[in-house]
Amino acid sequence: MKREISGPQIHVNRLEALTDGVFAIAMTILVLSLEVPSRNQITSQSELVQNVMGKGYQFMSYFISFFVIGSIWISTIRRTHILRKTDYKHFWLNMLNLFFVTTIPFTTSLMGDYGEFEFAELLFHFNILVLEIIALVQWQNLINNRDLIREDAIDDANLIYYRKVYIFHVIVPLLGVAVSVFTPVWSNLVYLVIFFRVFFIRR
Template sequence: MASQWETTKRIETLVDGIFAIAMTLLVLNLSIPQLTGSVQDANLQVVLMHLTPKLFTYAMSFMLLAIFWRVNHGQFYYIKRINTPLLWITVTWLLFVALVPFSTSLTGEYGHLQSAQIFFDLNLLAIGLLAALIWYYATEKKFTDKKLSLEDIHKIRKINMLLPTASLLAIGLTFISPSWSPLAYASIVITERFFK
């Protein structure tokens, strides 16, 4: 019988907890606007319009985190065992997941600047590469369900390369215009459909 460190239940619980916290922290980066002078509806509408980039970045980051969680959940449906190296790869992956609220806040505030956008893109690149490494390591060590076909293993490896590819495209777009960079992540949703 496997010990609790060889099964995946504990790491799956940790993943769920980190994602719940990271997704909650995203909204805490949005603050209620402080109005000066006379408080009228027209003033509030202007301030809310200025919040649009932050709201867009929040929504995009929330949806991306939801996708990352779903992908990880799907992978660990097939991953049946875990060892110390796989545990630490996953914990390192979670380190970058937990950084998303900060990189989102930075982009929401300074998304028009290339450095802020590249920081966000590098954060997502690290998440994508480590997610791909989790799957690669688990399949190479035969920690996955024995019923999983080689075709499915390779299909999931291809899906895992969507985020790193989108992140590199996003970094490239910052050299044209930092505000175009988030458009690259829409390609994940579009391209993922072809792998189903």
């Protein structure tokens, strides 16, 4: 079934394809935050092991960022999957969402290299916060414009549940901002609570 945007004939399917492509590229580029040591830095296997093991914080930052992007991608899929059609507000909010997705590799790399500095951590948290706020605004836009949603896609109970989920995801980076004031290096660990969302939000 072709789902369309009001006005020029831009199918939702094409929006989905663009979205998947941007997320895939961002998640792939993310690994570049893990820098391979140059040959002139390493003269023995023990030095190589020491160098790699010394990148523990960068690996942790990469791990968390990868699964945060994955969580945002799943959220984006959920919103586009229920669409019958879209409007320009949703379309451009989606484009804004993709813009901030492409900045995650940069803020992750900055955080991995300068995690001890509050600014680097705050920049990453604000990056995720903006993405989660956009997701919440998009969801609210769909709730306010039910004609955009397929009738068989979702019921009122699920709408309420997912609204809670989006609010929860906005709170998480705000918590990261608060923690970074006291301990910048470990503030990104707050995103691990996303994996335990089921304990915080009930249907």
